[in-house]
Amino acid sequence: MTKRDWVMKSTVAVMLSTSLLMGGQVGQAAAKTQDSKQSDVVQIATSLIGKDYEYKAKGPKQFGSAELATYTYKQIGISIGSTISSLSKAGKKVSQNSVEPGDLVFFSSNGTGSPTFMGIYIGNDQFVYSSQSEDAVVLKSYSEYSNKFVGARRILDETSSSDNSGSKPEQPASNLADKVIKIGEKYMGTKYKYGSSSSTTKTFDCSSFTQRVFKEAGITLPRDSHQQSTVGTTVSKKNLQKGDLVFMKASVNSSSDRITHVAIYAGDGKILHTYGSPGVTYSKFDGTNWEKRVVKIKRVL
Known part of the structure; x- marks a missing residue:
């Protein structure tokens, strides 16, 4: 299978699972509720699968590990940090078994200490991250990385409220x-x-x-x-x-x-x-x- 075939197959599979996850509403216009913001983050992250990895690259064609999350959230009007260190302290801490679509997930090679790579959880036991070893933005099984997990942070809980909390404000x-x-x-x-x-x-x-x-x-x-x-x-x-x-x-x-x-x-x-x-x-x-x-x-x- 060529890289192009793999990317197309993976993207189609992810979009199908995402549609199920979001109750078939992915791609439909909706008010910016918590669920719709989760859907937006998932859609954007999955659309980047197959893009090239490059250290510290900010997109849209190449991405570093943290920069993938920064770019994704920027597309929905939310500014977050641009380093793994700053993002691992952003938002609200959530447990390994309580992650929701849109949460940032952090890993290290031995599952201890400071995170060395990170991704965006998209639901259905999957996360998207920009992999240095695979030189591309890839889709991975979350549970298969459980022994490398060192933390998760929820951005949308912190930035979603009646006053639009952190996204491009509806008020001037x-x-x-x-x-x-x-x-x-x-x-x-x-x-x-x-x-x-x-x-x-x-x-x-x-x-x-x-x-x-x-x-x-x-x-x-x-x-x-x-x-x-x-x-x-x-x-x-x-x-x-x-x-x-x-x-x-x-x-x-x-x-x-x-x-x-x-x-x-x-x-x-x-x-x-x-x-x-x-x-x-x-x-x-x-x-x-x-x-x-x-x-x-x-x-x-």
């Missing part, structure tokens, strides 16, 4: 940005603590603050500022909009562009963030050292 992006700022303002004056737990609102560091604010607006972000800088769309400073995430280096004169701080652009030349003694606060941005320290700006709304 400006309205969602206003919501983000309003949520952030309720924490004004909350004390700063480096390494603050993401589970508390009694203290924040810069990235736990942005993660919390966006989570309450229905958008899932990774935990630390570097990971957060890998999601969303990069925009220039001249195109800065309310709600954008602004990432900064340690100082104006630093020779390194290593990201050490993140803030939310609040409009009117201000940023909303937390640091040092003021804790959560507004700071002037335009023309200040905050602006001069900018390394990257990302839009996730």
